[in-house]
Amino acid sequence: MFxxxxxxxxxDKSHKYVSCETCQVRKDSLFSSFCTEEVHQLDENKVCxxxxxxxxxxxxxxxxxxxxxxxxxxxxIFTIGESGKEQIIHIAKEGDVxxxxxxxxxxxxxxxxxxxxxxxxxxxxxxxxxxxLESNPGLLQTVLKELSKELGERAVFIKNMAQKSVRExxxxxxLILDGVYKDEMINLSREDLANFVGTATETIIRLLKxxxxxxxxxxxxxxxxxxxxxxxxREAGS
Amino acid sequence: MFxxxxxxxxxDKSHKYVSCETCQVRKDSLFSSFCTEEVHQLDENKVCxxxxxxxxxxxxxxxxxxxxxxxxxxxxIFTIGESGKEQIIHIAKEGDVxxxxxxxxxxxxxxxxxxxxxxxxxxxxxxxxxxxLESNPGLLQTVLKELSKELGERAVFIKNMAQKSVRExxxxxxLILDGVYKDEMINLSREDLANFVGTATETIIRLLKxxxxxxxxxxxxxxxxxxxxxxxxREAGS
DNA sequence: CGAGCGATTGAAAAGACTCAACCACCGTGG
DNA sequence: CCACGGTGGTTGAGTCTTTTCAATCGCTCG
Numbered sequence: 303m304f305x306x307x308x309x310x311x312x313x314d315k316s317h318k319y320v321s322c323e324t325c326q327v328r329k330d331s332l333f334s335s336f337c338t339e340e341v342h343q344l345d346e347n348k349v350c351x352x353x354x355x356x357x358x359x360x361x362x363x364x365x366x367x368x369x370x371x372x373x374x375x376x377x378x379i380f381t382i383g384e385s386g387k388e389q390i391i392h393i394a395k396e397g398d399v400x401x402x403x404x405x406x407x408x409x410x411x412x413x414x415x416x417x418x419x420x421x422x423x424x425x426x427x428x429x430x431x432x433x434x435l436e437s438n439p440g441l442l443q444t445v446l447k448e449l450s451k452e453l454g455e456r457a458v459f460i461k462n463m464a465q466k467s468v469r470e471x472x473x474x475x476x477l478i479l480d481g482v483y484k485d486e487m488i489n490l491s492r493e494d495l496a497n498f499v500g501t502a503t504e505t506i507i508r509l510l511k512x513x514x515x516x517x518x519x520x521x522x523x524x525x526x527x528x529x530x531x532x533x534x535x536r537e538a539g540s
Numbered sequence: 541m542f543x544x545x546x547x548x549x550x551x552d553k554s555h556k557y558v559s560c561e562t563c564q565v566r567k568d569s570l571f572s573s574f575c576t577e578e579v580h581q582l583d584e585n586k587v588c589x590x591x592x593x594x595x596x597x598x599x600x601x602x603x604x605x606x607x608x609x610x611x612x613x614x615x616x617i618f619t620i621g622e623s624g625k626e627q628i629i630h631i632a633k634e635g636d637v638x639x640x641x642x643x644x645x646x647x648x649x650x651x652x653x654x655x656x657x658x659x660x661x662x663x664x665x666x667x668x669x670x671x672x673l674e675s676n677p678g679l680l681q682t683v684l685k686e687l688s689k690e691l692g693e694r695a696v697f698i699k700n701m702a703q704k705s706v707r708e709x710x711x712x713x714x715l716i717l718d719g720v721y722k723d724e725m726i727n728l729s730r731e732d733l734a735n736f737v738g739t740a741t742e743t744i745i746r747l748l749k750x751x752x753x754x755x756x757x758x759x760x761x762x763x764x765x766x767x768x769x770x771x772x773x774r775e776a777g778s
Numbered sequence: 779c780g781a782g783c784g785a786t787t788g789a790a791a792a793g794a795c796t797c798a799a800c801c802a803c804c805g806t807g808g
Numbered sequence: 809c810c811a812c813g814g815t816g817g818t819t820g821a822g823t824c825t826t827t828t829c830a831a832t833c834g835c836t837c838g
Contacts, residue, residue, distance in 0.1 A: 406684035463701035464738025500702025
């Protein structure tokens with residue numbers, strides 16, 4: 303059923319204007335602390351857009367004009383290496399607010415963001431976001447917390463990259479993705495997976511096959527189903 | 541002359557109480573925007589301590605009680621992997637303020653900090669720091685900027701770990717250390733170097749030998765002198 | 779003087795990468 | 809309706825970097 307969902311109209315997405323008042327994901331977002339009045343202001347000034355798969359939100363080297371609030375869909379955050387190879391740093395999902403880190407310095411984006419699937423994403427102008435930040439101590443608190451959380455996550459990421467084998471890293475990343483994709487199955491190209499794990503796509507394919515043979519995962523063409531989280535965690539070596 | 545400095549009294553350090561008013565490194569620190577009154581307050585409440593080599597400032601898993609302002613010395617920031625191996629994330633130097641990231645969440649430290657050499661370090665209590673943060677928008681600005689800068693640095697670090705060879709990574713790290721140690725020579729154990737580069741100490745030794753043979757560096761027992769920054773940058777592949 | 783730690787070297791083994799070829803699926807256009 | 813081209817996925821084989829393990833060395837400290 304999962305497997306064929308893609309072929310049905312069930313999961314088709316299209317442009318829809320989402321009001322912040324009724325937005326289901328807002329309560330988990332940076333803006334969870336907003337009062338009715340603030341939500342209304344947010345709603346007035348945002349711009350809600352539909353993105354197809356593989357459309358960029360922003361590109362490293364350019365300057366921030368505002369933040370992106372993901373209402374629905376997934377976005378990869380990555381940077382490009384010398385050789386042109388992407389390194390994915392993070393996958394953002396519904397409820398995540400993306401691109402606000404670059405707003406606190408006058409430096410250009412150090413990362414790029416591109417949709418991984420069809421997505422509905424709202425844009426909030428830099429000045430609006432900053433003015434909310436000034437007037438709402440709760441938002442500031444949340445932002446500081448988020449920044450510090452991400453710093454911690456990246457330290458762990460660095461450690462994983464530095465100390466774990468590719469096999470362990472793949473297991474780790476699959477578990478992270480399991481959290482991102484929640485009730486859906488993981489749906490990433492082999493190349494994106496490789497660019498997240500930091501390895502070659504061939505290696506990813508071979509290791510996925512191993513995991514499949516060991517009954518840790520099931521592969522449905524492009525989608526990956528986690529069968530045994532406990533064993534996978536053991537494989538991840540942490 | 542450099543080489544023998546260690547044996548003379550010239551570089552010996554000892555405890556000294558540094559007044560924030562006259563502190564030479566404050567102007568480059570988080571507290572650069574402070575007015576006379578604020579500097580005075582800072583001075584009143586800080587505690588200045590002398591640390592020998594290899595003393596911890598804080599340990600991952602414990603809770604933050606305040607921030608550490610390095611007046612003199614170097615501090616490694618690291619996390620411990622499953623196998624017990626350290627992964628160094630950052631080396632902090634004079635003027636750096638360390639440990640304030642953990643203060644914005646209620647989570648324990650995710651990183652540890654330990655001195656790499658004899659150091660003079662001031663401690664500012666959490667409540668004092670936070671109260672300055674509330675009353676001084678300039679400090680908040682600086683903190684946000686710093687957080688976003690570090691997030692960017694860690695993304696680059698991840699990319700380097702994921703995409704570069706050990707040799708390239710060593711070159712990269714040597715250049716970073718060159719910036720940290722400025723006019724001094726790099727002075728780290730092979731093991732610390734390995735834990736920064738993310739490799740085995742034997743590999744570090746072999747690669748340092750190669751770099752030495754290629755006239756990129758000179759090795760004075762434990763200290764490393766950079767001879768050719770341009771070539772090293774080329775080796776670093778960026 | 780002996781213990782012990784950090785640095786060094788050598789040799790063998792393993793993990794991962796590269797390259798090249800091939801396959802499978804999908805949408806297009808004739 | 810089918811051949812075509814393109815993209816993404818898969819496989820195999822050979823190569824190379826890096827790791828691991830074991831042994832040695834040199835220096836410092838008690």
